[in-house]
Amino acid sequence: MGSKKTKRRKAAVTQAPRLRLSDRLRLPEGPVDLAALSTSETVGFDGDKADGVAALAALDDELSELQEKLFAHGRSGGQRSLLLVLQGMDTAGKGGAVRHAVALMDPQGLAHTAFKAPTREELAHDFLWRIRRRLPRPGMVGVFDRSHYEDVLVTRVKSLFPAATIGRRYAAINRFEERLATTGTTVVKVMLHISKEEQRNRLLTRLDRPDKYWKYRRGDIDDRALWEDYQRVYEIALERCNTDITPWHVVPADHKWYRNWAVAMLLLEALREMGLDWPSADFDVEIERGRVLAS
Amino acid sequence: MGSKKTKRRKAAVTQAPRLRLSDRLRLPEGPVDLAALSTSETVGFDGDKADGVAALAALDDELSELQEKLFAHGRSGGQRSLLLVLQGMDTAGKGGAVRHAVALMDPQGLAHTAFKAPTREELAHDFLWRIRRRLPRPGMVGVFDRSHYEDVLVTRVKSLFPAATIGRRYAAINRFEERLATTGTTVVKVMLHISKEEQRNRLLTRLDRPDKYWKYRRGDIDDRALWEDYQRVYEIALERCNTDITPWHVVPADHKWYRNWAVAMLLLEALREMGLDWPSADFDVEIERGRVLAS
Numbered sequence: 272m273g274s275k276k277t278k279r280r281k282a283a284v285t286q287a288p289r290l291r292l293s294d295r296l297r298l299p300e301g302p303v304d305l306a307a308l309s310t311s312e313t314v315g316f317d318g319d320k321a322d323g324v325a326a327l328a329a330l331d332d333e334l335s336e337l338q339e340k341l342f343a344h345g346r347s348g349g350q351r352s353l354l355l356v357l358q359g360m361d362t363a364g365k366g367g368a369v370r371h372a373v374a375l376m377d378p379q380g381l382a383h384t385a386f387k388a389p390t391r392e393e394l395a396h397d398f399l400w401r402i403r404r405r406l407p408r409p410g411m412v413g414v415f416d417r418s419h420y421e422d423v424l425v426t427r428v429k430s431l432f433p434a435a436t437i438g439r440r441y442a443a444i445n446r447f448e449e450r451l452a453t454t455g456t457t458v459v460k461v462m463l464h465i466s467k468e469e470q471r472n473r474l475l476t477r478l479d480r481p482d483k484y485w486k487y488r489r490g491d492i493d494d495r496a497l498w499e500d501y502q503r504v505y506e507i508a509l510e511r512c513n514t515d516i517t518p519w520h521v522v523p524a525d526h527k528w529y530r531n532w533a534v535a536m537l538l539l540e541a542l543r544e545m546g547l548d549w550p551s552a553d554f555d556v557e558i559e560r561g562r563v564l565a566s
Numbered sequence: 567m568g569s570k571k572t573k574r575r576k577a578a579v580t581q582a583p584r585l586r587l588s589d590r591l592r593l594p595e596g597p598v599d600l601a602a603l604s605t606s607e608t609v610g611f612d613g614d615k616a617d618g619v620a621a622l623a624a625l626d627d628e629l630s631e632l633q634e635k636l637f638a639h640g641r642s643g644g645q646r647s648l649l650l651v652l653q654g655m656d657t658a659g660k661g662g663a664v665r666h667a668v669a670l671m672d673p674q675g676l677a678h679t680a681f682k683a684p685t686r687e688e689l690a691h692d693f694l695w696r697i698r699r700r701l702p703r704p705g706m707v708g709v710f711d712r713s714h715y716e717d718v719l720v721t722r723v724k725s726l727f728p729a730a731t732i733g734r735r736y737a738a739i740n741r742f743e744e745r746l747a748t749t750g751t752t753v754v755k756v757m758l759h760i761s762k763e764e765q766r767n768r769l770l771t772r773l774d775r776p777d778k779y780w781k782y783r784r785g786d787i788d789d790r791a792l793w794e795d796y797q798r799v800y801e802i803a804l805e806r807c808n809t810d811i812t813p814w815h816v817v818p819a820d821h822k823w824y825r826n827w828a829v830a831m832l833l834l835e836a837l838r839e840m841g842l843d844w845p846s847a848d849f850d851v852e853i854e855r856g857r858v859l860a861s
Contacts, residue, residue, distance in 0.1 A: 343780035366674055369672070369674050370673075374669070374673055377669060378669055378673060378678045379664050379678060381676075381678070383673045383674060471861070474858045475858055478854055478858065481844050481847075482844045484844065484845065484847040485638035485641055485642055485845045487849065487854065489849055489854065492858060495861050549776050551776075551779065556779075559773055559782065560773050563766060563773065563787060563790075564766075566766070566787055566791060
């Protein structure tokens with residue numbers, strides 16, 4: 272755990288306070304060792320849970336305004352959009368991040384998709400077919416709860432496809448995402464990283480509370496038995512698809528409040544980066560004012 | 567304005583405080599006179615803007631919990647869903663109601679559609695074809711910003727279809743909505759009712775503020791010139807499609823804060839009415855707890 276944490280801290284000292292959270296959580300190039308990445312550190316945040324909840328709420332105004340600018344941009348012929356890709360082990364909090372962080376945004380500008388096991392129709396197409404159909408249109412913020420990465424994760428752990436088929440998908444994903452980026456979609460890829468112990472706690476909570484029974488699937492335990500296998504295929508996917516243009520971010524997710532704040536911050540930073548202004552008027556303001564007053 | 571207001575007040579006195587907002591805003595049977603319905607009264611709410619904003623925020627917890635119950639119900643094989651249909655003149659606040667009231671709900675359980683002028687492909691089908699494709703799946707809350715009602719409103723004002731074609735649509739809509747209701751979808755139909763003066767103020771605001779230019783369309787003034795025609799076709803649609811099973815609600819919408827609170831309350835009441843409980847466990851809790859602890 273030491274080396275990555277040290278690297279992050281050092282970077283913070285050197286470049287703080289201007290270092291963006293996305294720089295701090297961005298996965299460095301090269302081989303990935305998930306066990307060496309903290310699941311509980313609150314990278315880039317000084318404070319406790321109450322501070323984190325308040326800090327999340329404090330992002331609302333700017334996030335709302337920037338999202339509305341993106342939406343306005345799309346309505347005015349602009350081509351930009353934003354896509355948040357959420358991955359993580361069961362109980363990592365993909366749904367929670369949507370419920371608490373993504374929910375700060377206006378539903379009118381959101382396009383949320385939770386990808387499940389592919390249907391027969393989806394399996395009859397290339398693995399990116401169903402993904403393309405759910406990409407955000409211009410002006411929109413797309414959110415993928417699971418994504419095309421499942422096609423190199425669960426499929427690889429369970430050998431659902433020949434190894435050679437899966438092996439070709441990493442490059443296909445990189446080409447796909449690069450094309451997205453060059454056609455106006457900012458892709459923010461987030462892996463919510465929890466410890467195996469935290470997963471156990473969360474599964475037990477689901478069994479303790481009748482209002483959480485519906486979230487429990489017996490199959491979760493079968494996947495949990497494959498924890499190490501999943502971590503390994505995650506490491507491969509993270510390494511091979513961690514490009515300059517669409518890098519991976521690993522968010523320590525044992526603390527739900529930190530996870531929510533971090534996801535909201537990553538969205539906010541991506542929107543800031545777009546540098547969008549309100550679209551200018553495509554009409555003569557004075558003439559139109561006269562028309563309204565006369566009507 | 568007198569008679570309808572009096573009727574509402576009398577009903578309130580008789581049945582208060584147990585009368586639901588949906589009963590108070592529900593359009594009575596029979597001919598509709600929109601000019602007689604207040605656009606500024608805060609029906610069912612005692613208080614000013616600050617109270618209204620606080621009251622809206624106070625609905626968050628119950629609304630969230632009931633929406634999650636509906637979502638859980640859908641995940642567990644249940645067939646119930648909720649559909650909010652928002653109609654109103656330009657600037658009436660359909661988007662604002664989504665941004666402020668619908669936004670209290672979890673994006674994971676929302677399916678929002680803003681219907682625009684139909685595409686060529688959509689026109690090649692029956693007018694309900696595109697509507698059916700956007701209906702909420704079990705467990706979901708669908709939101710229609712404009713809807714199949716446009717097919718008896720703008721189409722009628724502008725004579726885009728033969729009168730006989732449009733004339734047949736009211737009964738088609740009633741059959742369609744009745745079928746929705748009997749197959750598990752609660753349909754909440756809301757007309758946001760503003761005055762012509764308030765529309766003028768809102769259009770002028772769009773012209774005064776560069777952050778609102780993008781919302782202004784020159785065509786809005788052409789539609790405004792047809793204000794009386796629109797009111798008349800609304801009255802016909804409201805009367806003919808105001809059924810017991812899917813009644814219309816007319817929300818006075820000159821006050822944005824009241825509109826937001828009222829829409830959230832109507833959603834909340836509809837969810838309460840479903841009377842859903844958390845799904846029971848389809849597994850043996852003790853056995854599963856043992857499996858988790860052993861994993």
